[in-house]
Amino acid sequence: MVRWEPGGQGRLAQAAMELYGERGFDQTTVAEIAERAGLTERTFFRHFSDKREVLFFGAQALQDLLVNTVVDAPASAAPIDAVTLALEAAGNLFNERRAFSVQRQHIIDGSAELQERELIKLSSLAAALASALRRRGVAESTAGLTGEVAIAIFKISFERWVSSAEPRDLTQLMRDSLEQLRVVTATQ
Amino acid sequence: MVRWEPGGQGRLAQAAMELYGERGFDQTTVAEIAERAGLTERTFFRHFSDKREVLFFGAQALQDLLVNTVVDAPASAAPIDAVTLALEAAGNLFNERRAFSVQRQHIIDGSAELQERELIKLSSLAAALASALRRRGVAESTAGLTGEVAIAIFKISFERWVSSAEPRDLTQLMRDSLEQLRVVTATQ
Numbered sequence: 001m002v003r004w005e006p007g008g009q010g011r012l013a014q015a016a017m018e019l020y021g022e023r024g025f026d027q028t029t030v031a032e033i034a035e036r037a038g039l040t041e042r043t044f045f046r047h048f049s050d051k052r053e054v055l056f057f058g059a060q061a062l063q064d065l066l067v068n069t070v071v072d073a074p075a076s077a078a079p080i081d082a083v084t085l086a087l088e089a090a091g092n093l094f095n096e097r098r099a100f101s102v103q104r105q106h107i108i109d110g111s112a113e114l115q116e117r118e119l120i121k122l123s124s125l126a127a128a129l130a131s132a133l134r135r136r137g138v139a140e141s142t143a144g145l146t147g148e149v150a151i152a153i154f155k156i157s158f159e160r161w162v163s164s165a166e167p168r169d170l171t172q173l174m175r176d177s178l179e180q181l182r183v184v185t186a187t188q
Numbered sequence: 189m190v191r192w193e194p195g196g197q198g199r200l201a202q203a204a205m206e207l208y209g210e211r212g213f214d215q216t217t218v219a220e221i222a223e224r225a226g227l228t229e230r231t232f233f234r235h236f237s238d239k240r241e242v243l244f245f246g247a248q249a250l251q252d253l254l255v256n257t258v259v260d261a262p263a264s265a266a267p268i269d270a271v272t273l274a275l276e277a278a279g280n281l282f283n284e285r286r287a288f289s290v291q292r293q294h295i296i297d298g299s300a301e302l303q304e305r306e307l308i309k310l311s312s313l314a315a316a317l318a319s320a321l322r323r324r325g326v327a328e329s330t331a332g333l334t335g336e337v338a339i340a341i342f343k344i345s346f347e348r349w350v351s352s353a354e355p356r357d358l359t360q361l362m363r364d365s366l367e368q369l370r371v372v373t374a375t376q
Contacts, residue, residue: 119311123307153333156333180329
């Protein structure tokens, strides 16, 4: 999800990711990040609001991608099909940056504060998907449930994708999870 | 979920809930809670680790109820049936204390910190359900997905239940949400 600008921003981000990986997120200061990048703290704060933002920089772009894909889905698409298109678009983006995602997950797993932030982000994505579905005329209760379930599928699939030893296709893992959901919830 | 001990604990909890409702959670101090209850701060900290715990006191009991119900479900119960039993047990408990739940939700909606705490609690419940399913011999991937989906159903149903003007049956709302999930994810 991250497209660093060339120059200062990219160097700062790379320095931050290195330090978070080496020392842990909580133990790294902005001063240390700036020093490793050969830049000033002031320059860091021109690019990022705080040291957490290096890890959540792409969150708004991800949300926009999900929302726009749902809004632009064919009028004939059922709610679950509209969110599936959105998840696939996100999956294709993540597939291109698996190394960054794996590194980022390792850092997040080491910090309770970052894990909380990640949960909040996922909850916001569920709400944004629900809101996008309502804009398509989907009833309130269906929209809310579909948004939550889409994010449950995303979360489970992302965990599998990022913890897999071999690179896998996140989009395919999400399709598999939706199919698994149908099997799990099937009435006997 | 909350069974206050008679005496000090119950008086402190009631005083806290009143003040959180009147002034907001963030604007209330432990000193004010103790004063309203006619007790000392020291007594407050004998019963609660901090002012947040008044609102999350029942979280462990809820988790235990969910986990134990899944573990004790008939051996023949499919994963989704085992978690449905657990959700129904939780629903019956919440139904008995709707007034407290409504009051609590109002307080939580007014504080970003409490909303984050609630998300973390829900995420822990999903993980605990998945773990309980694995203890039943359910495969890792099915257990994780079923735990997440169960909590998505709980979250959506709870929001409907707590925001409804008329008292409704939370257990029935969760059954309805599961059925709605089946309809939403049905292949065309």
